[in-house]
Amino acid sequence: MTAALEATGLGRRYGKHWALKDCTLHLPAGRIAALVGPNGAGKSTLLHLAVGLLGPSSGTVSVFGATPGDPKVRGDVGFVAQDTPLYPDFSATELATLGTKLNRRFDRALMLERLNGLNVAVDRPVPALSGGQRAQVALALALAKRPRLLLLDEPVASLDPLARREFLQALMGGVADEGTTILLSSHLLGDLERVCDYLVLLQAGRVQVLGGVDELVAQHRLLTGPLWTRDAGSINGVAAVVRQSHTERQTTLLVRTDDSAPAPGWPDPQWTVSDVSLEDIILAYLADAGAGTLPGPRNLHRVGGSA
Numbered sequence: 001m002t003a004a005l006e007a008t009g010l011g012r013r014y015g016k017h018w019a020l021k022d023c024t025l026h027l028p029a030g031r032i033a034a035l036v037g038p039n040g041a042g043k044s045t046l047l048h049l050a051v052g053l054l055g056p057s058s059g060t061v062s063v064f065g066a067t068p069g070d071p072k073v074r075g076d077v078g079f080v081a082q083d084t085p086l087y088p089d090f091s092a093t094e095l096a097t098l099g100t101k102l103n104r105r106f107d108r109a110l111m112l113e114r115l116n117g118l119n120v121a122v123d124r125p126v127p128a129l130s131g132g133q134r135a136q137v138a139l140a141l142a143l144a145k146r147p148r149l150l151l152l153d154e155p156v157a158s159l160d161p162l163a164r165r166e167f168l169q170a171l172m173g174g175v176a177d178e179g180t181t182i183l184l185s186s187h188l189l190g191d192l193e194r195v196c197d198y199l200v201l202l203q204a205g206r207v208q209v210l211g212g213v214d215e216l217v218a219q220h221r222l223l224t225g226p227l228w229t230r231d232a233g234s235i236n237g238v239a240a241v242v243r244q245s246h247t248e249r250q251t252t253l254l255v256r257t258d259d260s261a262p263a264p265g266w267p268d269p270q271w272t273v274s275d276v277s278l279e280d281i282i283l284a285y286l287a288d289a290g291a292g293t294l295p296g297p298r299n300l301h302r303v304g305g306s307a
């Protein structure tokens with residue numbers, strides 16, 4: 001099946017600075033993917049490359065097998081940029097009219113019904129709406145294109161918790177029946193954990209972790225036991241130590257394994273093994289840019305010395 005988004009060795013440079021470097025990823029169609037990474041990791045740059053607003057400095061990027069911005073796929077991609085910029089003096093109704101004029105596929109009724117359902121005043125100029133309502137207008141506008149791939153750059157960052165929940169519900173409701181692929185950039189890990197089934201984690205312009213959430217959660221375990229002082233990057237060369245912390249008597253290891261077993265040769269009865277959440281996994285990788293970098297668990301013996 002053609003990927004909704006595919007990048008190979010993708011890079012983008014500003015002067016001498018690489019905002020994105022050697023980025024290789026595959027986002028299968030139908031996934032709702034979280035795009036996470038620290039400030040400046042390259043998330044917005046990746047999204048702008050995917051929508052065709054920026055061109056690559058190296059490598060390639062494609063959406064549904066075509067170059068972003070190509071008329072063949074332009075109508076298939078919806079984009080909500082950071083801070084949801086909208087034409088300032090227009091109301092939602094006027095934006096819907098504009099959308100209809102610019103795009104034959106634009107579903108004006110869908111946009112206005114969605115906003116009326118959320119009690120957004122569709123005839124008020126957009127600047128007179130609240131931040132949450134403006135975000136809903138931007139999402140409704142993007143969804144009315146009926147895109148096959150929807151790219152969202154921190155769309156909920158400025159929203160209060162209730163508006164955020166409404167926005168995410170609207171997002172899920174909007175795509176549930178359509179099978180739309182979504183790539184959603186956010187720093188709000190709890191929100192991402194609720195709605196996403198795929199993870200793209202960028203660190204310093206490179207892909208550090210990539211894969212289905214269920215698979216990633218099954219591959220990671222928290223091991224807690226007596227103080228373990230060996231400075232090893234892996235256990236038995238099979239389970240990579242992503243993160244370790246120590247107290248005087250106890251060690252906690254977050255490990256990644258090839259399969260759902262915590263680590264071959266374990267558990268040692270002195271150690272307890274527990275499941276981890278997606279948020280735990282993301283935080284562990286964010287804390288260490290070198291941890292468990294791609295290509296993934298099958299090459300873990302390269303991560304470090306054996307315990």
Ligand SMILES: Nc1ncnc2c1ncn2[C@@H]1O[C@H](COP(=O)(O)OP(=O)(O)OP(=O)(O)O)[C@@H](O)[C@H]1O
Nearest residue numbers: 014018019020037038039040041042043044045046
């Ligand atoms: N127009 C530009 N000119 C020069 N450098 C830029 C430009 N846009 C981005 N950068 C740099 O590229 C890097 C990646 O920026 P980008 O906005 O893609 O990161 P991000 O992951 O979206 O960050 P944030 O989470 O803060 O929004 C940063 O170091 C940034 O300073």
